[in-house]
Amino acid sequence: MxxxxxxxxxxxxxxxxxxxxxxxxxxxxxxxxxxxxxxxxxxxxxxxxxxxxxxxxxxxxxxxxxxxxxxxxxxxxxxxxxxxxPHHHHISCTICGTITSLPHSDELENSIDLITKQSDYISQTHKLEVRGICPTCQKANKIDC
Amino acid sequence: MxxxxxxxxxxxxxxxxxxxxxxxxxxxxxxxxxxxxxxxxxxxxxxxxxxxxxxxxxxxxxxxxxxxxxxxxxxxxxxxxxxxxPHHHHISCTICGTITSLPHSDELENSIDLITKQSDYISQTHKLEVRGICPTCQKANKIDC
DNA sequence: TACAAATTGCGAAAAAATTGCAATTTGTAT
DNA sequence: ATACAAATTGCAATTTTTTCGCAATTTGTA
Missing domain, CATH: 1.10.10.10 (Winged helix-like DNA-binding domain superfamily/Winged helix DNA-binding domain)
Incomplete structure (x- = not known):
């Protein structure tokens, strides 16, 4: 914009x-x-x-x-x-594929910085991906074949 | 094994x-x-x-x-x-693609658990991907075209 | 050992990603 | 503004990746 x-x-x-x-x-x-x-x-x-x-x-x-x-x-x-x-991470549904943003957490970001500094890489970006079952699919009680 | x-x-x-x-x-x-x-x-x-x-x-x-x-x-x-x-995360090189494991961090894992619980998903797995420049490429001073 | 269901292995097909090249567009220097 | 060299586009054709159909084979159970 x-x-x-x-x-x-x-x-x-x-x-x-x-x-x-x-x-x-x-x-x-x-x-x-x-x-x-x-x-x-x-x-x-x-x-x-x-x-x-x-x-x-x-x-x-x-x-x-x-x-x-x-x-x-x-x-x-x-x-x-x-x-x-804006920097953020996602959680996505293993059943239906829906993607949702996670709330920001300084604590998380600090932990990531810390662990990254222990490597000998120059860090550029990072991304956390959580996979799970979304509320809709929980209710639908879907079973994968 | x-x-x-x-x-x-x-x-x-x-x-x-x-x-x-x-x-x-x-x-x-x-x-x-x-x-x-x-x-x-x-x-x-x-x-x-x-x-x-x-x-x-x-x-x-x-x-x-x-x-x-x-x-x-x-x-x-x-x-x-x-x-x-064993659960672990990776850092990978944006230039040459090399992948290296990051050391374990309880602090990091706890932060991830915490943020995940704030969503209404049932978490199954998660993965942190850090991207950066590996030591070899740093020395080679490579430039991408 | 026999049977039903699941899986493989093959070729063929569909989908995704890459390439070559002539025509067009872009940035820079007049 | 104009012209030029270099970068990029748009198209068709290729290559690569992934999926599908189906007969032959393998697996788990009884």
Whole structure:
């Protein structure tokens, strides 16, 4: 939404030697409005008839730290990184695939920082994924075959 | 390795109405010896000439909570769950893809439990993924294009 | 040992991701 | 504003990954 967000996005492209093209802007706008889409949904919403460009730009965005590519179960999802969307974690349902945000916890974030510092990596991002059964599926008492 | 591990594995299959077949045993043994393989490597090591069975059993194992399927960047990986491999988290390199285990932290685990309880899901598993730059790539001073 | 149900193994098909290349767009320097 | 080189798009074609159908085989139970 904010103008600053776009400026920051364009800047990241340019400082890395890439152009701020129309397809890239569109991809970014869709992600801002839907920060967690399956890759299929994302491609449908951006370039229905040219997956090639979508895939190329998704790959590029990932390299530039604009998005992350994740698999929840068998489904691939694209999310904006913390630089473009407030940092948070998810819990997802192993039965129906629903994804819900978890509340922020300083304690959790501190623990993660601490453990990360003990490695010899330079940390860039992190993500906690909790898997479980959502309230709806609990009630439905579904059994997987 | 331990006999108990196999018993527990077979039990999980049987109690859910599935057979302990040769391809499934092989899949499990390979996973015990290599608890974190790309799906490609896993299929190569188990049923080079019949991906179909591999995929079917990978899907089944996931449903039964024997493995998890994850995407690190653009690469799909298969891991044993905590039930069959000591619980731990990973940090992976955004440049070369190397994966390293993080040390255990009670503090971290407690924070995760706490935040999870605040949701209305029944938690089954969780996984923390840290992404960063590994020592080798730091030295190589590699730049992504 | 025999039987019903589950699973495999194979080829074929569908879906997802990548590639080559001519046409177009972009950023920069006039 | 205009022109140019480099980057990117859009399309079709390919490759890679995943799923499906079905006859033959294997498994658990009685």
């Amino acid at each position: 904010s103008d600053l967000t776009f400026t920051s996005f364009k800047k990241r492209l340019k400082t890395n030697g890439h152009f701020a093209t129309a397809p890239r802007m569109k991809l970014f706008v869709v992600l801002l409005n839907h920060p967690n889409l399956t890759i299929k949904e994302l491609i449908e919403r951006t370039s229905k008839h040219d997956q090639a460009t979508a895939y190329r730009n998704i790959t590029l965005f990932e390299k530039l730290g604009i998005i992350t590519v994740t698999k929840y179960g068998w489904v691939t999802r694209i999310e904006l990184t913390d630089d473009f969307h | 331990s006999d108990l591990t196999f018993t527990s594995f077979k039990k999980r299959l049987k109690t859910n109405g599935h057979f302990a077949t040769a391809p499934r045993m092989k899949l499990f043994v390979v996973l015990l010896n290599h608890p974190n393989l790309t799906i490609k490597e896993l299929i190569e090591r188990t049923s080079k000439h019949d991906q179909a069975t591999a995929y079917r059993n990978i899907t089944l194992f996931e449903k039964l909570g024997i493995i998890t399927v994850t995407k690190y960047g653009w690469v799909t990986r298969i891991e044993l769950t905590d039930d069959f491999h």
